[in-house]
Amino acid sequence: MQSYENKIPQDLEYGVTVTMKVLAGKWKPCIIDCIANGMKRPNQIHKKIKQANKRVVNQQLGELYEYDIVSKKVYQEYPLKVEYELTDFGRTLLPIISIMEEWGNENAQKIYELAIQRKENIAPLEV
Amino acid sequence: MQSYENKIPQDLEYGVTVTMKVLAGKWKPCIIDCIANGMKRPNQIHKKIKQANKRVVNQQLGELYEYDIVSKKVYQEYPLKVEYELTDFGRTLLPIISIMEEWGNENAQKIYELAIQRKENIAPLEV
DNA sequence: TCCTTTACGGATAATTTTATCCCTATCGCT
DNA sequence: AGCGATAGGGATAAAATTATCCGTAAAGGA
Numbered sequence: 152m153q154s155y156e157n158k159i160p161q162d163l164e165y166g167v168t169v170t171m172k173v174l175a176g177k178w179k180p181c182i183i184d185c186i187a188n189g190m191k192r193p194n195q196i197h198k199k200i201k202q203a204n205k206r207v208v209n210q211q212l213g214e215l216y217e218y219d220i221v222s223k224k225v226y227q228e229y230p231l232k233v234e235y236e237l238t239d240f241g242r243t244l245l246p247i248i249s250i251m252e253e254w255g256n257e258n259a260q261k262i263y264e265l266a267i268q269r270k271e272n273i274a275p276l277e278v
Numbered sequence: 279m280q281s282y283e284n285k286i287p288q289d290l291e292y293g294v295t296v297t298m299k300v301l302a303g304k305w306k307p308c309i310i311d312c313i314a315n316g317m318k319r320p321n322q323i324h325k326k327i328k329q330a331n332k333r334v335v336n337q338q339l340g341e342l343y344e345y346d347i348v349s350k351k352v353y354q355e356y357p358l359k360v361e362y363e364l365t366d367f368g369r370t371l372l373p374i375i376s377i378m379e380e381w382g383n384e385n386a387q388k389i390y391e392l393a394i395q396r397k398e399n400i401a402p403l404e405v
Numbered sequence: 406t407c408c409t410t411t412a413c414g415g416a417t418a419a420t421t422t423t424a425t426c427c428c429t430a431t432c433g434c435t
Numbered sequence: 436a437g438c439g440a441t442a443g444g445g446a447t448a449a450a451a452t453t454a455t456c457c458g459t460a461a462a463g464g465a
Binding site for chain 2 (some may be wrong): 441
């Protein structure tokens with residue numbers, strides 16, 4: 152997230168805040184989900200989340216790495232091969248992500264409609 | 279979040295994204311937590327999350343309201359009295375928040391240290 | 406030699422979110 | 436009339452995040 156020095160001190164008083172610190176980022180939970188599902192290579196991840204900007208996905212991968220959520224292995228082959236995996240620590244996030252995934256799937260329609268009501272700019276739901 | 283028209287269409291493809299849409303916001307999970315714990319009045323909430331800017335808390339309360347997470351009751355007394363409560367829908371978020379709270383509390387120290395290593399600007403943990 | 410594939414990141418712009426400041430309104434009390 | 440307590444929001448600045456563009460590197464193959 153911060154590739155620059157941030158100015159306002161962040162608060163880690165609340166448990167939720169701590170978790171949010173790790174999970175917040177437009178694609179982080181998706182990235183974790185991808186990796187958990189065996190898509191280890193950056194390429195695969197980019198293809199899966201094609202709405203996402205590569206640069207951003209890379210940044211967020213970097214942060215996940217620095218927060219010990221994913222590990223990174225570089226193979227010295229060519230073309231280059233890199234593999235990310237969840238660390239043990241990272242795996243402890245899985246229950247959270249899966250419950251979020253579940254809640255989101257159950258309520259996607261409702262949230263979508265409320266968002267439309269608010270005239271938000273939402274990409275149409277795929278069929 | 280958006281009090282203006284947003285330009286980049288948001289994606290609700292993934293369950294997690296949907297959930298994030300509802301939960302993302304610097305203080306939203308905290309606000310929900312407060313309300314769940316009986317702090318119904320804005321005043322109480324502001325006092326509890328005193329690091330948070332009032333204006334922002336109000337904004338986020340407003341969004342939670344528009345997403346049917348909280349309900350709002352205005353009493354015509356003076357001084358004014360307002361009470362927020364979780365809706366049934368809002369209550370379905372509680373398991374998510376509580377698991378996040380738990381994870382965060384367990385790992386606060388570790389995340390804190392990693393953040394310091396990254397030279398992030400973190401408010402010192404209270405004792 | 407040029408093109409492809411893979412992975413990555415600098416520089417910068419654009420967008421979105423948060424922070425700051427200060428004003429409104431209402432009633433009861435002094 | 437002036438003040439306190441309550442809840443809220445307009446206008447705008449600042450900060451943080453995400454998007455866009457394009458360049459690097461390295462080996463193999465046409």
